[in-house]
Amino acid sequence: MIDKKDLDAFKASLHGELLQPSDSGYDEARSIWNAMIDRRPDIIARCRGVADVVACVNFARGHSLKLSIKGGGHNIAGLAVCDGGIMLDMSLMRGVWVDPISRTARAQAGCLLSDVDRETQLHGLAAVLGFVSNTGTAGLTLGGGFGYLTRRFGWTTDNLLSMEVVTAEGRIVRANENENSDLFWGLCGGGGNFGVVTNFEYKLHLVGPEVMAGAIAWRAEDSSAVLEMFRAVMEKAPPELACIAGLRIAPPAPWLAKDIHGKPIVALFVCHSGQLAEGEKLVAPIKAFGKPVGDIVQRRSYVSQQSLLDATQPKGRRYYWKSEYLPDLKPDLLAKTISHAKAIPSPHSAILLFPLDGALNRLAEDCSAVGNRDAAWVLNIAASWEKSEDDRTNVEWARAAWQDIRSFSTGGTYVNFLTEEEGDERIHAAYGDNYERLIEVKTKWDAKNLFRMNKNIVPVTR
Ligand SMILES: Cc1cc2nc3c(=O)[nH]c(=O)nc-3n(C[C@H](O)[C@H](O)[C@H](O)COP(=O)(O)OP(=O)(O)OC[C@H]3O[C@@H](n4cnc5c(N)ncnc54)[C@H](O)[C@@H]3O)c2cc1C
Known part of the structure; x- marks a missing residue:
């Protein structure tokens, strides 16, 4: 009391x-x-x-x-x-200040991705953020962060210049590569373990405002062929092209043919963030493939692409995920993905494959806490349903699919996708060889573990 x-x-x-x-x-x-x-x-x-x-x-x-x-x-x-x-x-602290000359933005810690995109896109600039516009920038950034621009520019944290932090002692400090560099290293992937970040300074990149992007879908019967085409396209794709593959039951979305609503589909969410003409050329073979049941891959604003998936992820549904980093897309993995997608028990669930390969693989594993520089893909088995009485069925579906597919993993997993029950072993897997150094940083900056509502790095008690 x-x-x-x-x-x-x-x-x-x-x-x-x-x-x-x-x-x-x-x-x-x-x-x-x-x-x-x-x-x-x-x-x-x-x-x-x-x-x-x-x-x-x-x-x-x-x-x-x-x-x-x-x-x-x-x-x-x-x-x-x-x-x-x-x-x-922190949700009342949503200011964003863009400097178009230095191509940087400072964003307060309560910002959603849409707040940052809205301001940066005024200048044809973008930060490396995620795929759903109402996600919080703070949690996403502190866990590493990836999105449509990751193949070009790496993790969100690879594009982070500095942070203002309130420490466990209530001091205000700046963290960047020169000041409090150990804290900066830990915050770039180590989550909220070390302090409260009050603002983030991002490096921005020239993107949009128009990009060649959108979504395209085919009947689930074509999954094998579509995923093989997807794998082949992505193997050769320049870093400007990012495509997510998703297998799910078709929602009643206006861009999908009416007769496919409620039936299983395989979809690609496509974004080419470079020159429009080049993007048009690169997406042409995807658009020409097979018989799509919906195709809205076209010139569109980058901001609209950033919110394209929002409706599939509303606040207030029940969610449970299982996730792994993958080094590649082996044919067996794709076959298993298709077979588990066939057994999806809810119209809101999906199995998703997000591309990561490119810039992040070229940096050293220990250059920041996020690590996982060997990851080329993120697999997310994303269960989503409405009623608590269906918890068991949906959780069991995700767990069974994960058990079957996890052997394809790099051994690493994304800290921001870990569920409530995933503890020490999975946190360790998320950080690999960077785990021990995270403990040192934690022990220095938060020895009493004030900040423990996170995927916790436990300090050494002396
Ligand atoms: C629909 C959806 C889509 C997603 N898409 C992506 C994606 O494309 N790419 C990606 O990388 N991730 C994605 N994620 C995962 C996302 O990165 C995490 O869910 C992240 O935690 C969200 O950040 P938040 O601020 O909303 O988190 P919150 O739930 O508010 O907080 C999460 C953690 O961050 C800590 N934290 C929050 N703010 C601060 C702060 N100011 N200082 C210190 N610690 C803080 C909290 O203590 C907590 O431990 C997605 C998640 C969802 C639900």
Whole structure:
């Protein structure tokens, strides 16, 4: 129990609101993307600036409270919300400042991807971010981050210039390659283990505003041929071309032929982020392949491409994922993917293959915590359904598919795709040889493990 006098004084010290369970807005603030997670913090601080963040960290430390940090609230394991304790809700801090001359952007930690894309695209620039526009930039960046631009420019963190961080002691520090470089190294993939990041400075790249991009789908009967074509195209594709493959049941989307709705399909989400004419040439063989049941690969704004998948991932459904990094797409792996997709028990689930190969493979494994420089693909077995009574069926489908496919893995896995139950062994797998150094950085910057609502790196106790 927090002393009422202390709580009142803390509340008065904040610029943002402090919510308790009886306050209106409390339930909305604690709710996150994955409805499987239902946790109730004792208090929620809706931070309005760095001073609020410092006050929260000091209050949590001073009262030995559990502390969680909510960026976009998209983490599958629900790491944004704690039971009891204090949740720092960063969602009111969504400013973005772009410098088109230096091609950099500074984004506050409550930004969603769409906030950053909206501002950077005004200048024909883009940061390396993910595929769904309402994901939080903070969690995505701190775990590594990948999207349509990754084959060209590497992990999101390979394009991160600096961060402002509130440490466990409540100090404000800058982290970059020259200042607090060990902290910077750890934050580039090590998640929220070391402090509260209040803003991120990204390197930007010339992209769009128009790109050759969209989605195209075929009947599931053609999966084998389509995935073989996909593999062959991607093997030769320049880094400007990124395609995600997805196998699922067709949603009632207007771009898909009506007679395919509710039936299984194989789809490609395509984005060529270079010259339009070159993009047109490169996507032509994909568009000409077989008999698509829907094709909206065309000239479009980069921003529209960044939100193309949003409707498939609404907040408030139940989600469970299993994921691995892959070195390549072996024929056996593709055959198994097709066979597990046939058994999908929910119309919202999918098996997805995201491309990573290119720029990130050219850097040294230990140049930042994210590592996994041998990964060429991310496999995500993404179960999604509506009712709690269907939890078991859907979770079991994802687990069974993963058990069957995981032998194709590099041995690594994406920390941002780990579910609630995935603990030490999987965290270790996510960091590989960088794990020991992460423990050193954690021990230096957060020896008492104040920041533990994350895929936790446990400090050494002395
Ligand atoms: C629909 C969907 C699509 C996705 N697509 C991609 C994709 O294309 N590419 C990709 O790389 N990932 C993707 N992800 C995974 C995504 O990177 C993670 O879910 C990530 O955690 C989301 O960030 P968030 O800010 O929304 O997370 P939250 O749930 O808010 O937080 C997640 C973790 O980050 C920590 N954290 C949040 N903010 C801060 C902060 N300011 N300082 C310190 N720690 C903080 C929290 O403590 C928590 O441990 C996707 C996820 C979803 C649900």
